[in-house]
Amino acid sequence: MSTSSLSHSSSILIVGGGTWGCSTALHLARRGYKHITVLDPYPIPSPIAAGNDINKIMEHRELKGVESDPWSIAFTACTRAALNGWKTDPVFQPYFHETGAIVSGNTPDLIKHIKEHEIDSSDAKFIKLDNVDDFQKTMPPGVLTGNFPGWKGWLNKTGAGWIHAKKAMFSAYTEAKRLGVTFITGSPEGNTISLVFENGDVVGAKTADGLIHRADHTILSAGAGSDRLLDFKKQLRPTAWTLCHIKMTPEEVKKYRNLPVLFNIAKGFFMEPDEDNHELKICDEHPGYCNFVPDPTHGGEIRSVPFAKHQIPLAAEARARDFLRDTMPHLADRPLSFARICWDADTPDRAFLIDRHPEHRSLLLAVGGSGNGAMQMPTIGGFIADALEGKLQKELKYAIRWRPETAVDRDWKDTQNRFGGPNKVMDLQEVGDNEWTSIGEKSRL
Template sequence: MSDKQAPIFILGGGAWGLSTALHLSRAGHTNITVFERAETIPSPYSAAYDLNKIVRPEYEDSFYTGLALEAIEAWKTPLFGPYFHQTGYIVATTGAAPPKAIHHLQAALETIQANPMFKSKITPLTGKKEFQDFAWQFSGPLNGFQGYFNRLAGYAHSSNALHGIWLHLAANGVKFILGDRAGKVEELLYDSSSPSANRQCVGVRTADGKFHRSKTTICALGAHAASLIPSLGRFAVARCWSVAHVQLTASEVDLLRGLPTTNVRDLGFFFEPDPETRLFKLCPLGAGYTNTQESGLSIPPADRLPPPQDFIPVADERKLRKLLQEVFPWMADRPFVDQKLCWFADTIDSDFCIDFVPDTQKSLVVLSGDSGHGFKMMPTFGSWVVRLLESGEQTEARWRWKDIDTRSLDWDTAVSWRIGGTRELKDLIADKKRQEQARL
């Protein structure tokens, strides 16, 4: 884009929307507006509205390993550094792990070991004593645990990162329109004089009835994007995974301070506890859950807090209880608090979509398909959007718009990190109601 004063709209104030605003501003664009339906940032509609996210370079695909290494270096800069914690990263499988989980660990390990950046940074681990060399707090049996420790990785405090970057952008001229009326985009507007097959997006209509005109509109609404661009939902599917927490005491938080971020591939992952809230976050691993509508599209529930909140599926709770029994048995029977389902836009191959929407005369860009691994790229992601706008085309084939419908394909086996099968949200809610009735 040669006109740096032309109005650019970014829909969504999550990790990718804010990163895009940051890099557009750095590239000299002076008329950037971010629309966000939440009253403040971090937004509860964002997948990054969370205590923490893993920042790691482990991929079976060396392409993403390289990008993650670049992002880790950017996390260490003054702007992003306050939110990054390089605690190291333990990856493991238990003695009962299915072959798919073991294969995923081994394939990712082989990829990073082949990269010279990891020389002397990886330590293979077998048995309880070797794991305790890096996480002395592990007090459980660790039955059959095998894996490795990676010194380069860790986690970022995601909500704090969103808040900090928002304040930085607002102080440097990026405009924000917030709120469930003024900031909620309900419709993309197109030039009525253009043929329907080649329309130009000329702006948006917000929930308060106002029309806003732009030169370029960038949709960064994550799992919610298909509500505005239905054709996107054919290959970028709204999917959720469970999140749960254990409330700790101050002394227990101190006990687990400095704990490496740990991912047990057949059970779940966890982080050192958050010192402010004293919450210890855990997430089970699985293939996720969808919310398919009559239209055939999976879209998150319309309400911010869809019933039932403070709930995760029974199967996920069992995984997390097993994880705690193996690693922290003193915590295994504690109640789970702040349970929720976290929504992402998932693609069958876990590739991002960073491209112009077809037949919009390059006026509409979509950023989607974070697939549960996109947050770590926040410091660098926006540079790829700037490159797209400046070149006028997506030169990275894997990030192009897909003209195929992948919804009926075999997602469960398409990538090795998905373990198990998917289910529909309505079935989980029905299960929950049956359990509650059985207890009466």
Template sequence: MTIAKSAPLLVVGAGTWGISTALHLARRGYTNVTVLDPYPVPSSISAGNDINKIISSGQYSNRKDEMEVNEILGDQAFKGWTEDPLFQPYYNDTGLLMSACTQAGVDRLGVRVRPGDNPKLKEISTTEDFQSLGPPGVLQGRFPGWKGFFIRSGAGWAHARDALVAAAREAQRLGVTFVTGSPQGKVTSLIFEDKDVKGAVTADGKAWCATQTFLCAGASAGQLLDFKDQLRPTAWTLAHIKLEPEERARYKDLPVIFNIEKGFFFEPDGEGEIKICDEHPGYTNISHSTDGSVRSVPFEKTQIPKESEERVRNLLRETMPQLAERPFSFGRICWCADTANREFIIDRHPSHASLILGCGASGRGKLFIKLMVPSFDLNVAHRVSHTGFKYLPSIGSLIVDAMEDKVPPKIHEIIKWDSDSAKDRNWKDTLGRHGGPNRVMDFHEVKEWTDLQPRNISKL
């Protein structure tokens, strides 16, 4: 489809995928692009608005077609982090440990290594091996039962919030308009007309008419469009610990430590905060409608359940016990939008020709980290909360391709609208994730929350 470069284009959502879409529209020369979001940029409810996210160089699946597609997408993203001057400053190549601590977890890792064929890959199995991965005196824990594999380069982390802000500022420089805050940026409905979508209406009553509308609203997208159960908003939990100024240099260059049953953490950011995430199949916020349908409704909260706090502290007791009882400086729930097959939905809507979907950044659970090392075959179905974000440099290009009908057929087959995949959906399906109680939890079950100081995490 040919779209005039001056045509009015509307992006709903200023999170990772909305900002990336706006940036790539502007880079392709579209001159009339508006982004709407109820929060200042980057949106405070966006999963990508975070101090750091794991970045790795490739992912693949057991299915050959998925493997090829996701290697292409993963390579495009990693090339953006390492070669695009806009994103290069925010990527830190610290290395990544993937591990487990029970025999079942080790079996799920499914590692098959050909000895002598991969000099970059190191098998880790003893307490001393694990402790040696970090700077001296940092990884003091005993790592009970842990086994894993470590790659020193080709993986690490990105400063997520700063990268989002940089992308948004570059989009603005190229002419994109951001309308944010409530009511002026809060979309209350799409404009449905003649079996098509002609734009959106904001809470102040203004109709934003558009030739093409991009729905990139993350976990909130299902509040604006019936996805036929394809999206299940699912949340994870994170906590920060702030190091004392004299401690910060000692923790620098700590690689990403990820246990698929326990959680993960990073080196401190520029403000000296370490982020720790506990691993589990996620939380929902289920409500039942009078017609019998089920929904999970996302909400913003800068607290975490006390049960999550205890899981975070248990992870620290096994790895960095010197921090295990430190007070948290920040906590937050973080929403993703799980599809039934954990694939993206990037497609022109089959019933609304002018609506482009950029949704379903749901952790890519049926994919597997490859790390671009030929003999490294890490077949692990797990949740990595960074994986939608890792595509920030490139995902917008694919979403714009969907508007221009340029998505290659083998890629389209994987990321297309597919309501049949969610037929009779099990809303408690763990989707191959593990950790914590090894089940999908619901916030209605939470009896006690932390009491942490809230924080404004938007920048523009």
């Protein structure tokens, strides 16, 4: 089915109610589409959605090499629009905190990489941080008590900060629902087990309760789970990262409010504490974890298959504490109150994949967040709606197209220009049963 068959009365089925699914539903409803249904196996916000998080980094930078590199083209165009959305869209505006962000490294090679690829050091908005005093002065006294060994960085005060991703996702869901979108959630009724193919096209999806949900157009936006519903010709690799929380006192929460994000591209990052639960989130930085097992949905081929777990490997906890020892050693030994692995799907070049399937023309793909999906929430649904309507701008359309040629002989363990940890993609199959944290399960996420 082509774009010529698309009208405001067309039925549209969105498989996946995470960050991109909710954003897409909202934008389509705003454009006047009247028959939109979203399927998700969990109530929204889903406890396994990458965007169900107390905070995520939001930063727009005009990346170098944007003229030719697909990832730079997609990242720059999409984050430029997203930043405007965070600032102006009433659905999202309350959840963006423009506190600034620091990007940093702790070795000569990492610092060189940042200068060559991450920032424009000649831009006056980037304030150079050369020593421990420079870092400590970016935050109130007593916050950054570490020695920052070997660290150098740059502070960007504008167009950067953090978002309360969970609240923003729920806000998008609430507004989409108010505009008439139907959400079918929970298992089995919202759990998509397969797409439905007829006459060479996709005509909807089948859920675990046996029902077939037919639609004129189907949008697949199931995040890391998308690869199990369609053959992406190796264009998607489910990849996981690790996060943990430590409890803070009410007095500490006040002291740590409105802080810039502190990100070391090989050690980790933190943002200000969550005001609801009084918890500070810390993430160790690394190229990612995969779960390499025989995958029956791909004929038994070894693939990375995602699974939910509200624990992290002890090695990840150790890396998070190492980051704290460099930056806030007074917190380094505090017990963890929460942790989980967080999945996304990497494309080979880390550019998004938003395109109609070349063989199944009623199927639109909206996948491949590649670790940058949540920050796009206010406007990514608009780009997906543009793709559905055939209106994407030429350069962006090319950068985020269906591109299996980029995945020929794909190295599933490629670090994809990420740093940290052992500087390799790690396999969760190699983490023993006794090599995970044992934090009491929490139901709030």
